[in-house]
Structure formats: C-alpha cells, structure tokens
Amino acid sequence: SQQGEEDPQALSIQEGENATMNCSYKTSINNLQWYRQNSGRGLVHLILIRSNEREKHSGRLRVTLDTSKKSSSLLITASRAADTASYFCATGGGADGLTFGKGTHLIIQP
Amino acid sequence: DTEVTQTPKHLVMGMTNKKSLKCEQHMGHRAMYWYKQKAKKPPELMFVYSYEKLSINESVPSRFSPECPNSSLLNLHLHALQPEDSALYLCASSQVPGHETQYFGPGTRLLVL
Numbered sequence: 001s002q003q004g005e006e007d008p009q010a011l012s013i014q015e016g017e018n019a020t021m022n023c024s025y026k027t028s029i030n031n032l033q034w035y036r037q038n039s040g041r042g043l044v045h046l047i048l049i050r051s052n053e054r055e056k057h058s059g060r061l062r063v064t065l066d067t068s069k070k071s072s073s074l075l076i077t078a079s080r081a082a083d084t085a086s087y088f089c090a091t092g093g094g095a096d097g098l099t100f101g102k103g104t105h106l107i108i109q110p
Numbered sequence: 111d112t113e114v115t116q117t118p119k120h121l122v123m124g125m126t127n128k129k130s131l132k133c134e135q136h137m138g139h140r141a142m143y144w145y146k147q148k149a150k151k152p153p154e155l156m157f158v159y160s161y162e163k164l165s166i167n168e169s170v171p172s173r174f175s176p177e178c179p180n181s182s183l184l185n186l187h188l189h190a191l192q193p194e195d196s197a198l199y200l201c202a203s204s205q206v207p208g209h210e211t212q213y214f215g216p217g218t219r220l221l222v223l
Contacts, residue, residue, distance in 0.1 A: 031210055040198055042114070042214035043153070088152055093210030097143050097166060098202075100152035 005101055006089060012107040019076045021104040023089030024069075032065055032072050033093065035100075037086045046074075046087075076106075084108045113137075114215035116201050122221045125191060131218045133184040133201030141207040142184045144176060145200040147217070153200055159184060160207040191222045 007022040025032070031050045035043040049056045049065045049072065056063045062075040076083055086105045090098040114135045123129050133142065140161050145153035158166035159178045167176075173195075175187040184201055198219050202212040 033210065035214075040149075040217070040219070042116075042200060042216040043202075043212075045211050045213070048210060093204070093212065097145075097155035097158050097168075098153075098212060099155070103152050 006087070006104045008104060009102065010105045010107070012109060013079060014109050015079055015081060017079055019079050019083070019106055019108075021074045021087050021106070023072045023074070023101050025072075025089070025091055025101070026070065027091075029067070029091045031091075031093070032063075033090045033098070034061075034063060034072075034074050035088045035090055037088065037103075039085070043088065079106075079108045081108050081110055114201055114203055114213050116199075116215035116218050118218060119216070120219050120221075122223065123188065123191065124223050125193070127191075128187070128189045130188065131186040131199055131201075131220075133186075133215055134182055135203045135213070135215075136182055137203065137205075137213065138181075139203035139205050139213070140181060141204045141209070142178065143202040143204075143212065144184070144186055145202065147198040147200060149197075157186075158207075165207070188220075191220075193222050196220055196222045 005024045033048045034046045037043045047058045049063045060077045065072045086103045088103045089101040092099045117132045142159045144156040147153040156170045157176045162178045177185040198217045200217045201215040204212045
C-alpha cells in the first residue's frame with residue numbers, strides 16, 4: 001500500500017532553477033527517506049530525516065519534515081540536467097521494507 | 111563494493127515458462143528485498159528476507175517463489191506468470207533488518223507474453 005503522496009506529480013524547470021517536491025504521509029513515522037530513480041532503473045538513496053529532525057541538508061539537497069502536518073519537502077537547488085529523474089519519498093524501512101509515495105517526475109530543461 | 115547486481119537486465123517469457131531472477135550483494139547485508147514496479151508507479155514490496163529467512167510475504171501469488179540460498183544471493187523463481195506481471199523487478203538490501211536505508215539493484219525488466 002502507498003504511504004506517501006507526492007506533489008506535484010510532474011515538474012519541469014529550467015537548468016539552474018530550484019526544484020521543490022512535497023510528500024504527505026498517513027501514519028506516524030520514525031524517519032522519512034527520499035530516493036531518486038533515473039529512467040526506470042534502480043533507486044538511489046538521497047537523504048534520510050528522522051522524526052525528531054525538522055531540516056537536513058546534503059550538498060544541493062534540503063529536506064524538511066513537519067510531523068504535525070505529516071509532510072516533507074525536498075528542495076534541489078541550482079538544478080542540473082543530470083537531476084532529471086523521478087523522486088520518491090519513502091517511509092518504513094528495515095524489517096518491514098519501504099513504502100513509497102507516488103513520486104514526482106522532474107525534468108530539467110537545458 | 112557497494113553494489114547490488116541483478117541478472118538478467120531484461121527477460122521475455124511466455125505464460126508457460128519457468129525462469130528465475132537473480133540478485134547478488136557483497137556488502138555483508140543481512141536483509142534483502144524484492145519489489146515490483148509497474149510503469150509510472152512506485153515500487154511495491156513483495157518479499158523481505160532477514161538473515162536468510164523469509165520474514166514478509168506481501169500476499170504475493172504463489173507463481174512468484176523467492177529463495178535465499180545464502181546471505182549474498184536472492185532469487186525469484188517465476189512460473190506460469192500472467193501478462194499483468196510484466197514490470198520492473200527490483201532487488202534491494204540493507205545492513206541488518208532494522209536498518210532503514212536500502213541499496214537497490216538496477217532491476218530486471220520482465221515482459222510476459
């Protein structure tokens with residue numbers, strides 16, 4: 001079953017602009033992760049934020065988490081053509097496996 | 111070595127065929143997973159192996175049969191599949207069953223005719 005709902009489903013921006021994706025989830029969580037998938041291939045882990053954290057940075061990525069609203073956002077700054085991919089939020093993990101949101105397809109226009 | 115490998119990359123099979131998907135990791139991870147992903151959809155969990163034992167089967171039809179011969183290897187045996195089983199099959203691993211981050215293989219794209 002799907003836990004998260006990503007918003008928007010698709011996003012097209014110019015290279016160099018910032019991209020923001022949102023994720024909402026339904027149940028209480030210990031952490032939330034973001035993964036990237038290039039063109040129907042395997043997923044790559046980007047960043048994990050724990051339920052007691054509000055914001056986390058990794059390179060050009062910034063993730064926020066609002067547990068009161070059960071939502072998270074992923075910001076990619078100074079986008080590049082190589083950032084074109086689908087981005088999924090995911091909850092759970094460990095022994096129970098991951099439950100993914102519907103994903104945002106990001107297209108970076110050169 | 112931080113890689114999960116999957117073979118074959120592509121597979122076409124008829125509904126009466128028997129085939130197997132293979133997944134391998136040499137990171138010493140003790141949890142391994144199979145996910146199924148239909149086009150333009152998120153991955154959906156099928157099976158979880160913890161310390162080589164099946165711990166979760168997400169109500170997957172018996173025409174899919176997982177096997178974990180050792181801590182590095184995970185197989186998915188396919189038999190009498192239906193066209194709607196056509197999808198990308200992703201394998202993943204994590205350090206231990208309680209560890210959240212998973213490492214994914216590139217997937218096997220399966221077409222059932």
